[in-house]
Amino acid sequence: MAKTVTLAHGAGGKQTSELIHEVFEAHFKNPLFTADDAAVLDIEPGKLAMSTDGFIVSPYEFPGGNVGKLSICGTVNDLACMGAQPLYLTCAFVIEEGFPMDKLEEIAAAMEKTAAEAGVRIVAGDTKVAGKGQVDGVFITTTGIGRIREGVKTGGALARPGDxxxxxxxxxxxxxxxxxxxxxxxxxxxxxxxxxxxxxxxxxxxxxxxxxxxxxxxxxxxxxxxxxxxxxxxxxxxxxxxxxxxxxxxxxxxxxxxxxxxxxxxxxxxxxxxxxxxxxxxxxxxxxxxxxxxxxxxxxxxxxxxxxxxxxxxxxxxxxxxxxxxxxxxxxxx
Amino acid sequence: MCVGLPARVVNVKDGVALVDASGAQREVSAELIEELDPGDYVMVHAGVAIAKITADDEEETDALLDAVID
Amino acid sequence: MEQKRKTAREIIEGYDGPKLRIMEVCGTHTHEIFRLGVRNILPENIELISGPGCPVCVTPVGFIDEAIWLAEEKGCVITTFGDLIRVPGSEKSLAGARAGGARVNPVYTPTDAVAYAEEHPDEEVVFLAVGFETTTPASCMAVKQAKEKGLKNFSILTANKTMTNAYRALKGSADAFLYPGHVNAITGADSCAALVDEGIYGVVCGFTAKEILTALAVTITRLQEGKPFFMNCYPRVVTDEGSTAGKRMIEEVMEPCDTEWRGLGVIPQSGLRLRDEYAAYDARKKFGIPEMKGRSNPACRCGDVLQGKCTPADCKVFGKGCTPLHPIGACMVSDEGTCAAWYAYKRDVIE
Structure with a gap:
């Protein structure tokens, strides 16, 4: 039988660490990906942009992507709109009990690939498992910070006649x-x-x-x-x-x-x-x-x-x- | 009242036609049209081909105005 | 050299005769006319009135109440064209009922509702059959399919309407009608040509920019000539006799009845109901729906708007209490509705 996510994966014990180890660390590992309570980051002086967004999409995979790719693009693009180069992301998962493990792998792999392309590092994550029917598949929330390019100021209030x-x-x-x-x-x-x-x-x-x-x-x-x-x-x-x-x-x-x-x-x-x-x-x-x-x-x-x-x-x-x-x-x- | 979409018939079988509107395809009922062949154009409304279309609007509107205005 | 014939647009823009009132009957015409900005190229002395050709707008409040009753009291799954979901009933819309747990599924075509019923034998599925002659054959097909498949869990709630008697009821509201091309695709051009003898004039109109401008130009030209007229300006789709199979389909499954049009009242023999042979598929009979006298907001002037007696701007609640997000009258709900179209395209600029 295909392996699925169970409530035990969210209970904080051995299975939780297995899930984190086998799925998330396997895809997100980088020197800054924290095993502690929070990531520690060196940030150069300058203006930062910060954004957060929750991703719920039904179906969670679709031609051209899946909810994992979407969750990286969404936050990376929000930062980019402020003229900010995306630097770091965190991600929080809420997974429905019974969700297929191989699909979760695919989602994590898409996140890894998209983050690499965007030049952003995933530095912290969180996983919760919700009972069957309490969420629809998997919900992902990502939060990102980026450094705003020197001298750049964009905003919805800055359009001028003639533009x-x-x-x-x-x-x-x-x-x-x-x-x-x-x-x-x-x-x-x-x-x-x-x-x-x-x-x-x-x-x-x-x-x-x-x-x-x-x-x-x-x-x-x-x-x-x-x-x-x-x-x-x-x-x-x-x-x-x-x-x-x-x-x-x-x-x-x-x-x-x-x-x-x-x-x-x-x-x-x-x-x-x-x-x-x-x-x-x-x-x-x-x-x-x-x-x-x-x-x-x-x-x-x-x-x-x-x-x-x-x-x-x-x-x-x-x-x-x-x-x-x-x-x-x-x-x-x- | 009635959103209609012109579409090209891809194939017809047992009173059902697969139609294509610039790349969007769907099966619709062909029951209201007696003779329908692949390549024909139909007007589709709510999942039913309601009429076979015979010309484009350009030619037709020109002809209509020619007829009305001497 | 031959002088170049005027274009449709030149005829329209160049008109400077007496005031003309032209009613576009079809809601899709209303929508396209706004989307294209046609009103903004009309000279002042041509008034376009939006008529009652939006099935959502003419569906009485009581019909929505019936559907909600089926969903809430009988646990039916309501399947419907998306347009009806936000139409206000006496207490709430189907969207409101859905938020409270009622099952309301938009479908593309009535036969999809039959397919759903077949796949879900434990659920009672009701399709909300609204629409004019264009749409009604699809509902009739659904009923026939359900009968052939022997489905016991599918029925329809009818509010189907026919146009010819509505033209008669609206006679005098306008100098000429732009007839709804896709209704005529079924009923044929002859059905409207016959109205000339009763003093009802107009042209069958298509839906592209060219077709709408051409139909208007022809109407203006004919009205100037001052003689009775009818012309089929959509012959690429509409034939003289229309769709024999479509008319047969309707006649086989449904029969004429008197029916209420929101805002216009009861028009004799302008509705359709299921024939006795199909009574098992009539949700009213199947579930014994009690009579519902829908209550509409008294300030709403949808009825006058539908008859061209006033414009949305004359209505006290337009754009204030009544907006597309919180519609009071049905004309604000459908994109085709006159009030929704005014709200979207014409609220205060670009006159």
Whole structure:
């Protein structure tokens, strides 16, 4: 019978140390990974960014990744959005009793690989096991710290009229992938998650532009939600050119079947970047060299008019408001 | 009222058609259309192919306006 | 050289005759018209009115109450198009019931609900059958499939509606209708062509930007000519006779009945219910649902909005008590709803 996680693995005794030893230490080991109560870190002076995020995704594995990869990318990308090079991460697991051990291995392996790619070290962890049905598979919370690049100041309130609005690739892929992976609507499409660590991309953008105003990770709620957040925080309007928003044809097809808007589907490897017009071309050129950002595109500009609003220029050249994001995404048929 | 999506028929079997809309595929009922072959285009609504589509909107709208305006 | 014919857009933007009121009947038209920004290119003397062609918006409060009763009192699994989940009932919506433990599953198509019932023989599965002629064949197929499979745990709660008598009830609300192309895909262009003799005019309209602009341009041109008119502006999908198989499917499983339209009241012979042969699949009969007189918020003016008597902006609760996140009236719920579309696209800018 396949080995599974049991309540004993969470009880703190021998089996707990076995689990930590065989799964987590095996994948996360590095000189800083602590066996004590807390990791001890040497940090150079300067500004730090710190972020935490919980990851629950059903199903926990999907085309293009799993919850482990997601948990590293999410926190790495949150730090990157502040112009911070991710340095250290901690992770806390809540595992459902009966969870297959080999799947837990795969999740840990994905975390190891993604962390290595992002140049971040996992320095501490925690494991709890919850009774059957108390959690759905495995929940992971990661917390990270990173060092902010000298002279860099990004934030949602820093968009200025005239700035260019860039997305780093086609939108809505992760949300669409999860929707398909749940197999509730009988739709099949060759779509995989955009889930990716983006510090490398941000690093190249910071090198290419003299002044980056906003970097936002378009996760839950998608690019549309992020644009509204920025418009509100910066008290500016944002005008986007609807036909310029990159969308994978299959994502468009799925959205067409279900009556959904790709701009509101989650991404896990897409940034909205706002820079002065004069930096636009250099940033775009840098992004198009990147592994995960080849599909970067300018989708619009920041305006002084319509503060707090996102306006779209539509395919017939008329202007209309992008609807405000709201509530649960429900497929619309009639 | 009725979100419709044009899609290409991939195959048809026993009153069920596999349709493709730019890469998204799903089985839909083909019961309402008498003759349906792979390669045909249909309008899909709520899991049912409701009509076979005969032309694209470009040609058709031009022809309509030509007819109305002398 | 031949002079170039005006484009649809030039015809629309160049119109400067007397005031025209055109009603787009279909909720998907309302949605697309807003999404494309069509209203923002219309001259002032053309008014587009959003009609009652959103099945969610015209579904009475009592229907939602019935569904919640089935979920809460009978433990039924409610399967439904996603659109209905947030529609307010007298006390709460299906989403509210779900938060309290009721089972509510969105499905893509009614036959998926049959498949679910087949896989879960211990659960009572009810599909909420709303929609017009376009959608009704799918519900009829589901019932037929359930009967063929001999399923005892599947039934539907009907609120299906037909459009022709609604056009009659709405006569005079507008100078012309943009008819809902996908309803006509089933009913045929002839069903609307026949209304010309009763003084009801309009064109069958498609759903792409080109199709909507063309249908509007044709309507404007014909209205200017001042003669009775009908035109099928969506012939790539809509034939004169429509879908014989679709009409047959409906007729085999369902029969006409009087029905209540939210905001419009009871319109005679504008609804559909299951025929006696399919009574075993009628959730009302199967579970003996008590009569529910839904209570809607008296301040809500969805009914007037649906008839083009006022715009959402004239409603006291619009955008205040009633928002897409906390809808009071059904028109705020569906993306197709006039109030939701106004809230999303038109609240205060870009007029």
């Amino acid at each position: 260019a609005v860039i997305v780093t690739g086609d939108v809505g892929r992760h949300g669409c992938t999860i929707l398909l992976a749940r197999n509730e609507y009988g739709i099949v499409a060759d779509v995989d998650s955009d889930c990716a660590p983006l510090w490398g991309a941000v690093d190249s953008v910071l090198a290419a532009a003299s002044d980056v105003h906003v970097i936002r990770d378009a996760t839950r709620g998608g690019v549309g939600t992020v644009l509204y957040e920025i418009a509100e925080q910066s008290t500016v309007g944002i005008r986007i050119d609807a036909p310029a928003v990159p969308v994978d044809p299959a994502v468009k097809g799925v959205c067409g079947m279900l009556g959904l808007e790709p701009l509101y589907l989650a991404c896990e490897g897409r940034l909205v970047i706002i820079v002065p017009q004069e930096d636009k071309d250099a940033v775009l050129a840098a992004l198009r060299q990147g592994k995960y950002t080849k599909g970067a595109a300018v989708i619009g500009e920041v305006t002084a008019e319509n503060p707090g609003k996102v306006v779209m220029t539509t395919e017939i050249g008329a202007e209309t408001l992008l609807p405000q994001p709201g509530g649960e995404l429900l497929p619309r048929i009639c």
